[in-house]
Amino acid sequence: MKHLTIVKVGGKIVEEPESLKALLKEFSLIAGYKILVHGGGRSATQFCEKLGIQTTMIDGRRVTDAESLKVITMVYAGWVNKTIVAQMQALHIDAVGLTGADMNLILSARRPVQKIDYGYVGDVKEVNAPVLAELLEQGYVPVIAPVTHDGEGQLLNTNADTIAGEIAKALAFDFNIRLIYCFEKRGVLLDENDDDSVIPLLDKELFEKYKAEGIIQGGMLPKLENAFQALAAGVQEIIISRASEMNAGKGTFIKN
């Protein structure tokens, strides 16, 4: 079976020229088919501030009103995405920068209002696996921005971790998939203040144990829950690693 590596990066790594350059250099070393999924970090929030748009976060999640959606689309699908694509082209990677609306790649549904109205936030409904597979077969490297659409003309802000996981699941029938979540830390840590306390291997049982003990908590919980779901759906290998070490066999390996 063909091998596909999906790398998810976010935050400061893609926003600062030096770290982006280092990241793309590492990415260029990956053999076989590959996809990059990126977030955008804090620059969207900074632009909102400059433009006088108030950013509301609930449990670490952005409430996306019409103005914020515009800024997110501009920053992530515009500047960050095209900067990555141009720099990949310079590394002779034939990149194509896409949102979920392009080629109808990722259809999502606006998150229903329960206690909280998150605004223009989309939950992934369907990944267009045949089209992604075709792009890969043709030699392109898709660079995916965390914006999707509802099929009725509405763009939606969508979590980049989730997009990476859903793409991995959708392509797991056709490819042997390695999914790498790049991270500022070196992996999942036993002690968040000790960068060397990386958990080398994490299976479901150990995850439940660390979760119960409060060792794994916060934003890492949904990331890991997504990871175990992706493994259950046939994804071969999931690694949480520092971007600069993604090819070094370091970080936390997630196993079922």
Place this chain on the structure above:
Amino acid sequence: MKHLTIVKVGGKIVEEPESLKALLKEFSLIAGYKILVHGGGRSATQFCEKLGIQTTMIDGRRVTDAESLKVITMVYAGWVNKTIVAQMQALHIDAVGLTGADMNLILSARRPVQKIDYGYVGDVKEVNAPVLAELLEQGYVPVIAPVTHDGEGQLLNTNADTIAGEIAKALAFDFNIRLIYCFEKRGVLLDENDDDSVIPLLDKELFEKYKAEGIIQGGMLPKLENAFQALAAGVQEIIISRASEMNAGKGTFIKN
């Protein structure tokens, strides 16, 4: 030979929801292969103002410093491009929004500094005709933002009229091409204050005559010079028309 329609739109048409909707409805009625090339109008300038970035125009052309390039890429390749793509998808047009960096579609060279340094402005060197032709054959409708790259990692602001003309020329070997420049006026006017004074047919001789008489002037001159070059390169038909009348056989037809 296969028929391809290339539509170039810009300015207010793509920025206002109502006029964009009407435009895309017209565009959806075009049979056969099609490409949309868009500019972005004044919203980039407005964003620059809001962000405190000074816009310098020389002879109606924007001087693009690093900050302006960022805003242009955000607004044109981000917001305008993806808004168009999402709305096309809702009309069951399988659009894919691209810059010249994506799939290495349009390679350009930074304009050399002579009297004026235009900054990050690119002149088209090469259009990747085989890749565009392949997208069309696969059923996609490319939506092209006026941003290109130099192949060495630098994005460049590039005139959308020129991009439309260069794409037309590059694809003229494989397609019977109709190139439509959409415009706020109904065509090229004999009297700019009389909307009904559309010149129905303009050949090179008549163009030179009107040019000498000062009837055709300003921004229309480079547009028409581009048009005659495209005809000379094998493009079949060029029309300058109001967006709402692009399918009505109205406007100014340019002939060699």
